[in-house]
Amino acid sequence: MELWYTEEHTPDVRFSIKVSEQLYNGKSEFQQVDVFRSNEFGKFLTLDGLMMVTEKDEFIYHDMIVHIPMATNPNIKKVLVIGAGDGGTIRELTRYKTIEQIDMVELDKLVVDVSKEYFADSTATSFDDKRVNIYYEDGLRFVRKKANEYDLVIVDSTDPFGPGEGLFTREFYGNCYNALKEDGILVNQHESPYYDVFAKAMKRAHLRIKEVFPICSVYQAHLPTYPSGHWLFGFASKQYDPIDDLDADKWNALGIKTKYYNTELHKGCFALPNYVKEILANVN
Amino acid sequence: MELWYTEEHTPDVRFSIKVSEQLYNGKSEFQQVDVFRSNEFGKFLTLDGLMMVTEKDEFIYHDMIVHIPMATNPNIKKVLVIGAGDGGTIRELTRYKTIEQIDMVELDKLVVDVSKEYFADSTATSFDDKRVNIYYEDGLRFVRKKANEYDLVIVDSTDPFGPGEGLFTREFYGNCYNALKEDGILVNQHESPYYDVFAKAMKRAHLRIKEVFPICSVYQAHLPTYPSGHWLFGFASKQYDPIDDLDADKWNALGIKTKYYNTELHKGCFALPNYVKEILANVN
Numbered sequence: 001m002e003l004w005y006t007e008e009h010t011p012d013v014r015f016s017i018k019v020s021e022q023l024y025n026g027k028s029e030f031q032q033v034d035v036f037r038s039n040e041f042g043k044f045l046t047l048d049g050l051m052m053v054t055e056k057d058e059f060i061y062h063d064m065i066v067h068i069p070m071a072t073n074p075n076i077k078k079v080l081v082i083g084a085g086d087g088g089t090i091r092e093l094t095r096y097k098t099i100e101q102i103d104m105v106e107l108d109k110l111v112v113d114v115s116k117e118y119f120a121d122s123t124a125t126s127f128d129d130k131r132v133n134i135y136y137e138d139g140l141r142f143v144r145k146k147a148n149e150y151d152l153v154i155v156d157s158t159d160p161f162g163p164g165e166g167l168f169t170r171e172f173y174g175n176c177y178n179a180l181k182e183d184g185i186l187v188n189q190h191e192s193p194y195y196d197v198f199a200k201a202m203k204r205a206h207l208r209i210k211e212v213f214p215i216c217s218v219y220q221a222h223l224p225t226y227p228s229g230h231w232l233f234g235f236a237s238k239q240y241d242p243i244d245d246l247d248a249d250k251w252n253a254l255g256i257k258t259k260y261y262n263t264e265l266h267k268g269c270f271a272l273p274n275y276v277k278e279i280l281a282n283v284n
Numbered sequence: 285m286e287l288w289y290t291e292e293h294t295p296d297v298r299f300s301i302k303v304s305e306q307l308y309n310g311k312s313e314f315q316q317v318d319v320f321r322s323n324e325f326g327k328f329l330t331l332d333g334l335m336m337v338t339e340k341d342e343f344i345y346h347d348m349i350v351h352i353p354m355a356t357n358p359n360i361k362k363v364l365v366i367g368a369g370d371g372g373t374i375r376e377l378t379r380y381k382t383i384e385q386i387d388m389v390e391l392d393k394l395v396v397d398v399s400k401e402y403f404a405d406s407t408a409t410s411f412d413d414k415r416v417n418i419y420y421e422d423g424l425r426f427v428r429k430k431a432n433e434y435d436l437v438i439v440d441s442t443d444p445f446g447p448g449e450g451l452f453t454r455e456f457y458g459n460c461y462n463a464l465k466e467d468g469i470l471v472n473q474h475e476s477p478y479y480d481v482f483a484k485a486m487k488r489a490h491l492r493i494k495e496v497f498p499i500c501s502v503y504q505a506h507l508p509t510y511p512s513g514h515w516l517f518g519f520a521s522k523q524y525d526p527i528d529d530l531d532a533d534k535w536n537a538l539g540i541k542t543k544y545y546n547t548e549l550h551k552g553c554f555a556l557p558n559y560v561k562e563i564l565a566n567v568n
């Protein structure tokens with residue numbers, strides 16, 4: 001008998017992974033949480049049946065959501081992370097000795113607990129770092145209370161089709177703006193341009209962020225286990241331009257080894273295909 | 285009853301597309317040829333059960349295999365295309381008024397015939413252009429007879445696991461070198477870094493091209509219907525550097541409208557992730 005995990009990327013497109021065993025299944029008050037083991041991707045975590053992290057390629061997502069803002073402003077000291085329950089974003093952040101405080105706000109404690117149990121030697125390595133404070137609450141509500149406090153906010157959320165919905169609203173982005181210092185940066189997972197349902201989410205997110213932040217762009221990565229493999233991140237800020245303000249020599253001097261990110265790719269990943277630029281330009 | 289087309293990207297990974305009908309199936313002396321209709325991707329063509337072209341995203345592949353070399357040297361006049369039976373590469377080339385001759389060598393006439401029948405208003409629009417000569421023969425053999433004749437050779441082949449195998453050999457790349465003029469460019473579809481079997485093919489191709497051409501690099505695109513969606517192209521040449529020699533203003537002045545390619549992306553797509561650079565650097 002063969003076990004397969006199948007995800008519907010659209011009602012007409014399915015992506016299936018041969019699974020050697022299911023390691024965990026449970027349900028929190030927010031969502032269904034599953035962990036599987038596979039030959040091709042190692043262990044992987046799904047929420048409500050949607051792929052979140054695989055051991056094989058989590059480095060791509062976490063490199064791109066952390067090192068782009070950190071290389072743009074290496075003086076970042078205080079970071080707010082929303083979501084990120086698997087721990088990969090925290091792991092990458094803690095590699096910067098210059099970061100003094102990381103506040104992480106995760107809605108669902110079960111995701112962190114399961115990650116600690118099954119991804120202890122991949123993503124969930126750094127929750128115990130002294131600089132990390134974990135808050136189990138709604139990110140939307142948490143950020144409302146903050147003003148002029150953070151150098152960087154990272155929104156490492158699920159899609160806007162479930163518990164993550166509030167993290168794609170204009171109110172939320174406005175509160176992120178207020179939570180940031182005067183040279184603050186916001187980075188978020190920004191959906192995908194290829195399949196319509198994701199492209200609509202991408203367009204909406206971009207429109208709302210643009211209403212709030214003076215500098216606002218989108219960058220891309222190859223993420224093979226997400227729908228279409230063409231995934232986007234949003235970069236928004238009050239002062240920093242992600243390309244003009246990149247000091248490649250300075251970042252390279254830090255000696256942070258990465259499997260995906262490098263400073264040439266940093267510049268390259270903001271160059272989007274025309275069809276993506278057109279969707280983003282026609283926001284209204 | 286639902287019809288699904290399923291492709292094994294690896295023995296452990298499957299990609300499935302809901303199909304409304306099968307429009308064609310036939311067998312040439314070289315391979316199995318099928319055409320399907322789907323909601324998500326429009327009509328699509330498979331060879332030996334592997335995805336070749338979909339109406340939805342063929343523009344990505346054809347933009348990237350044609351406009352990168354053409355923008356690097358807009359004086360290209362004589363082009364040899366190997367493979368490319370669906371017609372998309374020919375279509376993009378014929379948009380350059382400055383190109384005088386396009387020799388296309390396709391092993392399998394059935395692929396051209398089927399494309400003319402089912403993709404007449406997408407990829408197979410330009411076979412009748414007066415500048416196009418089609419030769420139905422083995423590209424490997426065709427190129428052996430040529431010397432100092434072409435400005436550009438495009439290898440638009442299948443994977444090196446079937447009839448396309450000869451187009452990934454050192455002998456073939458050496459013959460391409462000889463077929464090219466002293467400032468000639470070779471571009472080829474270069475497989476993918478993500479799944480092992482494709483990464484090995486990518487590594488071998490790069491090694492062999494590097495043995496032959498003094499300038500040799502690899503660029504990437506998001507191709508969601510190919511395995512992993514992370515697809516590579518090889519750029520090799522005798523004189524031109526694909527970034528230093530790009531004259532963006534000159535290309536933009538041509539007024540060629542594209543859905544994927546633009547001159548910023550041209551520069552960006554050569555910036556590869558570290559793990560890909562490492563595979564390519566360790567060729568031996």
